[in-house]
Amino acid sequence: MRRKLLSAAVCxxxxxxxxxxxxxxxxxxxxxxxxxxxxxxxxxxxxDSAIPIGASFSLTGAAAQYGAGQKNALELAVTTLNxxxxxxxxxxxxxxxxxxxxxxxxxxxxxxxxxxxIIGPTLSNTAKQTDPIAQDAGVPVLGVSNTAAGxxxxxxxxxxxxxxEDAVIPQTVKAAVDSLGVQKVVVMYANDDAFTESGYxxxxxxxxxxxxxxxxxxxxxxxxxxxxxxxxxxxxxxxDAIIVSGLIDAAxxxxxxxxxxxxxxxxxxxxxFNSPALIEGAGDAAEGVIVGAAWNSASDNEQNVKFIDDxxxxxxxxxxxxxxQAYAGMQIIDQAVRSECSGERDGIKAGLGTITDVPTVxxxxxxxxxxxxxxxxxxxxxxxxxxxxxx
Amino acid sequence: MIAEYSSLxxxxxxxxxxxxxFYAVLIAGQLSLAQVGLASLAAFTSALVVPSEPLFGFxxxxxxxxxxGMIVGAFAAFILGLPVIRLRGVFLAxxxxxFGEMVRIFLINQTWTNGAxxxxxxxxxxxxxxxxxxxxxxxxxxxxxxSRLGRAFAAIREDELAATTMGxxxxxxRMASFVIAGAVAGLYGVLLAxxxxxxxxxxxxxxxxxxxxxxxxxxxxxxxxGPVLGSAFLSLLPEVQRAIGIDAGWIRPTISGVLLxxxxxxxxxxxxxxxxxRKSAKRLNVDPSFQPTLPALPAVGSELVNLSxxxxxxxxxxxxxxxxxxxNAGEVLGLIGPNGAGKTTLVNMVTGLTPPTTGTGSVLxxxxxxxxxxxxxxxxxxxxxxxxxxxxxxLSALENVLVGGYRITQDTLLRRLFFLPSAxxxxxxxxxxxxxxxxxxxxxxxxxxxxxxxxYGDQRRLEIARAxxxxxxxxxxxxxxxxxxxxxxxxxxxxxxxxxxxxxxxLVIEHNVRMMLATCDRIMVLNFGEIIAFGEPSEIAxxxxxxxxxxxxxxxxxxxxxxxxLASETLAHVVDDRAAEHPExxxxxxxxxxxxxxxxx
Numbered sequence: 001m002r003r004k005l006l007s008a009a010v011c012x013x014x015x016x017x018x019x020x021x022x023x024x025x026x027x028x029x030x031x032x033x034x035x036x037x038x039x040x041x042x043x044x045x046x047x048d049s050a051i052p053i054g055a056s057f058s059l060t061g062a063a064a065q066y067g068a069g070q071k072n073a074l075e076l077a078v079t080t081l082n083x084x085x086x087x088x089x090x091x092x093x094x095x096x097x098x099x100x101x102x103x104x105x106x107x108x109x110x111x112x113x114x115x116x117x118i119i120g121p122t123l124s125n126t127a128k129q130t131d132p133i134a135q136d137a138g139v140p141v142l143g144v145s146n147t148a149a150g151x152x153x154x155x156x157x158x159x160x161x162x163x164x165e166d167a168v169i170p171q172t173v174k175a176a177v178d179s180l181g182v183q184k185v186v187v188m189y190a191n192d193d194a195f196t197e198s199g200y201x202x203x204x205x206x207x208x209x210x211x212x213x214x215x216x217x218x219x220x221x222x223x224x225x226x227x228x229x230x231x232x233x234x235x236x237x238x239x240d241a242i243i244v245s246g247l248i249d250a251a252x253x254x255x256x257x258x259x260x261x262x263x264x265x266x267x268x269x270x271x272x273f274n275s276p277a278l279i280e281g282a283g284d285a286a287e288g289v290i291v292g293a294a295w296n297s298a299s300d301n302e303q304n305v306k307f308i309d310d311x312x313x314x315x316x317x318x319x320x321x322x323x324x325q326a327y328a329g330m331q332i333i334d335q336a337v338r339s340e341c342s343g344e345r346d347g348i349k350a351g352l353g354t355i356t357d358v359p360t361v362x363x364x365x366x367x368x369x370x371x372x373x374x375x376x377x378x379x380x381x382x383x384x385x386x387x388x389x390x391x
Numbered sequence: 392m393i394a395e396y397s398s399l400x401x402x403x404x405x406x407x408x409x410x411x412x413f414y415a416v417l418i419a420g421q422l423s424l425a426q427v428g429l430a431s432l433a434a435f436t437s438a439l440v441v442p443s444e445p446l447f448g449f450x451x452x453x454x455x456x457x458x459x460g461m462i463v464g465a466f467a468a469f470i471l472g473l474p475v476i477r478l479r480g481v482f483l484a485x486x487x488x489x490f491g492e493m494v495r496i497f498l499i500n501q502t503w504t505n506g507a508x509x510x511x512x513x514x515x516x517x518x519x520x521x522x523x524x525x526x527x528x529x530x531x532x533x534x535x536x537x538s539r540l541g542r543a544f545a546a547i548r549e550d551e552l553a554a555t556t557m558g559x560x561x562x563x564x565r566m567a568s569f570v571i572a573g574a575v576a577g578l579y580g581v582l583l584a585x586x587x588x589x590x591x592x593x594x595x596x597x598x599x600x601x602x603x604x605x606x607x608x609x610x611x612x613x614x615x616x617g618p619v620l621g622s623a624f625l626s627l628l629p630e631v632q633r634a635i636g637i638d639a640g641w642i643r644p645t646i647s648g649v650l651l652x653x654x655x656x657x658x659x660x661x662x663x664x665x666x667x668x669r670k671s672a673k674r675l676n677v678d679p680s681f682q683p684t685l686p687a688l689p690a691v692g693s694e695l696v697n698l699s700x701x702x703x704x705x706x707x708x709x710x711x712x713x714x715x716x717x718x719n720a721g722e723v724l725g726l727i728g729p730n731g732a733g734k735t736t737l738v739n740m741v742t743g744l745t746p747p748t749t750g751t752g753s754v755l756x757x758x759x760x761x762x763x764x765x766x767x768x769x770x771x772x773x774x775x776x777x778x779x780x781x782x783x784x785x786l787s788a789l790e791n792v793l794v795g796g797y798r799i800t801q802d803t804l805l806r807r808l809f810f811l812p813s814a815x816x817x818x819x820x821x822x823x824x825x826x827x828x829x830x831x832x833x834x835x836x837x838x839x840x841x842x843x844x845x846x847y848g849d850q851r852r853l854e855i856a857r858a859x860x861x862x863x864x865x866x867x868x869x870x871x872x873x874x875x876x877x878x879x880x881x882x883x884x885x886x887x888x889x890x891x892x893x894x895x896x897x898l899v900i901e902h903n904v905r906m907m908l909a910t911c912d913r914i915m916v917l918n919f920g921e922i923i924a925f926g927e928p929s930e931i932a933x934x935x936x937x938x939x940x941x942x943x944x945x946x947x948x949x950x951x952x953x954x955x956x957l958a959s960e961t962l963a964h965v966v967d968d969r970a971a972e973h974p975e976x977x978x979x980x981x982x983x984x985x986x987x988x989x990x991x992x
Contacts, residue, residue: 094633095640108397108399112394125509193593196507
């Protein structure tokens with residue numbers, strides 16, 4: 001009986017806590033007063049209050065490996081920007097646990113807490129569920145890692161600084177054709193993942209544009225780790241290159257196994273291959289892998305060098321593309337706020353609409369009429385254990 | 392405030408609906424993980440039929456989606472159920488899990504679902520719609536819990552074999568719970584897709600299935616409100632942690648995990664176990680005016696059981712050989728013999744639990760063949776108790792007896808849904824009949840106790856009451872006096888005689904020979920599966936073969952006791968037969984171990 005009382009007390013109080021939390025009044029929209037607009041423009045802009053920014057990333061769950069870097073880079077960017085003065089930011093990073101249902105609630109809470117702009121979420125398929133909420137509420141969203149088609153079509157409050165697969169992949173294919181004379185390829189992709197499947201579609205379109213023959217199209221699952229059977233099939237087709245649209249989890253075993261069974265043709269990867277983990281994991285096997293990327297880690301762009309140094313100093317690990325895009329996202333928001341000198345939702349939305357050739361760690365970024373990012377993508381090849389630009 | 396938490400409020404309702412679809416199978420003792428697969432099928436196919444404008448100008452698109460989704464869910468569950476419904480426990484879980492995975496991979500590879508890219512849906516569901524749907528589902532399960540169908544599910548969950556012998560068609564009911572779960576899962580899928588405006592097949596994954604199962608288990612399956620509690624608890628956990636300012640990251644899932652563990656450890660019945668409910672909301676109803684008039688029993692002396700040459704072999708072992716027997720209404724037939732003689736195998740054949748391998752027989756007009764189902768015989772009017780007590784342990788004594796009344800009561804779910812007065816009347820009649828049987832066996836005081844908490848003797852009596860509740864023509868008692876003292880055995884003997892006087896044919900297996908001699912009209916003695924003696928008690932007590940069988944056996948204490956009783960009755964014969972050889976015993980004993988083959992599947 002006593003045990004039952006104890007458990008009743010434990011669970012009862014938890015539920016009670018939950019209920020009181022629900023009924024606690026939230027200061028919804030109270031920050032949308034007049035303090036978020038300031039005087040001056042650009043570098044002279046001064047806004048008294050800190051501008052509330054919400055960021056929803058996948059810090060736990062399946063996509064946690066991407067979310068962690070995004071959170072770190074964003075916090076670094078806010079710290080750096082707050083030191084500049086004039087405009088300050090109050091960043092709240094929330095975890096969506098790689099669960100769209102959680103992300104919906106995170107967006108809700110950001111909106112009701114009065115966030116001026118929301119950054120995220122990490123995954124495109126989550127964005128398709130959360131971004132309509134922000135659109136309905138009139139809160140601008142800046143996606144920093146959503147690459148699938150159809151995100152910015154959700155509405156005029158939805159922006160992104162991440163290049164779509166359609167922007168990166170044609171350049172990759174063209175570079176491969178130009179520099180290596182690729183005529184015939186085998187395409188492999190994970191068909192159960194939104195990211196890799198849209199990558200495949202972009203590859204297929206680009207290959208057709210370049211008149212490259214597709215000898216075979218092979219599919220696998222994002223959870224697969226043994227590709228030998230598929231690779232043997234690919235080997236027999238006698239192609240000039242293998243094109244792979246897969247996540248980094250597939251990239252390492254796939255590249256390693258391809259070299260093991262004697263495939264020495266170039267392997268061309270999509271965005272998923274663009275990670276230091278490829279070189280760390282596959283070692284020598286990664287040599288000659290060609291990857292299209294939105295971010296050049298070896299760029300000597302001053303901002304980029306500083307970003308990499310600061311990030312490495314703060315978190316003792318090198319940033320990846322996800323981190324760089326998150327960092328650039330904050331730079332773009334800062335530019336948007338300063339251009340209108342307004343931290344209001346609509347001010348930021350208007351500001352994001354004017355982003356043209358803004359210097360960031362990604363290079364000079366423009367948000368086009370479709371609210372999608374435009375900046376130089378680059379094609380890299382792994383040489384001597386490093387990504388270098390393919391000429 | 393409502394607007395601010397509208398997503399949370401909606402998701403609590405939707406998650407609760409998913410949990411109800413797990414609840415629907417768990418209350419019938421099944422563990423299925425196919426639910427999210429069914430939900431996914433329903434969601435994606437609904438995208439094909441939901442119109443953008445109201446149909447005929449007045450049917451809202453969502454209603455079409457819901458109806459269609461529920462039909463798809465129920466139908467897919469039925470198709471899935473056909474091959475897998477025979478599986479139990481972890482095997483069923485694995486099979487249904489595989490189905491969920493199959494659906495996911497199928498949908499990913501279809502063009503109409505847009506594959507892994509997912510599909511957009513119109514926003515048609517908000518907190519209002521979600522909660523209305525939840526209330527309807529919860530209401531349905533609330534009304535189910537007190538109906539005959541609900542009791543049948545509970546009986547199957549507690550003990551399938553006993554449920555079968557109450558006349559419950561177990562595979563059919565298991566399928567019913569499966570299909571109900573499918574319909575609810577379909578509802579969930581359609582609502583979720585039209586709430587979140589987007590769905591991709593990967594969302595309906597194994598993880599989602601486990602989440603749904605955890606929600607149902609945390610809420611508890613003993614009370615219809617369980618899924619709602621489970622959903623509120625699990626949905627609020629992250630929100631509360633966010634509100635009290637715990638940093639995002641690994642610490643939150645850890646706290647959630649610990650709280651989950653606390654609930655599972657301290658509340659085995661789930662959160663709904665915290666809600667104080669009386670063990671049985673119903674009390675005894677001994678008012679004779681509520682007793683319905685039951686159909687008359689067969690006339691005394693009419694032949695109910697007719698076996699000819701009936702036998703059962705397990706491989707080379709002949710458990711029962713060539714038994715010829717008739718049992719008439721109103722007589723008490725005793726079956727004695729040493730352990731392993733084949734007594735239980737014989738009554739298992741008579742009650743349809745074990746198919747005979749040779750011979751023919753008919754019980755209450757139902758022929759005994761390899762395909763005879765026990766529940767058919769039960770519906771014809773056979774009731775029984777078991778050598779190893781098979782009660783529905785977590786149900787109250789009264790509820791046990793109510794399940795026993797399955798055969799003679801009508802299903803009340805539909806009537807209960809609409810609160811028809813006839814539902815109340817029928818339930819009251821069922822309680823009155825059950826109460827009468829409980830009082831008859833002397834358990835009137837203990838009606839609200841859980842069957843598992845009763846003493847051994849009381850459990851024996853409760854099993855008899857449950858068997859009597861079906862208003863049987865033939866009652867089979869397998870060692871009813873085991874564990875009873877002489878006084879209790881004497882009153883049991885009286886009870887059996889009074890049942891026979893009512894016109895019930897009683898077939899009793901018992902080791903208490905003194906009681907058998909006093910109670911039975913005729914006694915059949917089995918040894919090594921063969922009849923060695925058959926006749927009136929006075930003849931049996933003097934039969935030399937019987938004495939040999941008992942005294943020669945190196946059986947249990949009961950055998951020794953039985954032998955000593957026989958010995959005292961017929962001392963002279965005992966002396967003559969002392970020199971009898973010790974027979975070999977092993978074969979028949981092995982056969983008798985397999986008394987309940989259904990359990991060994």
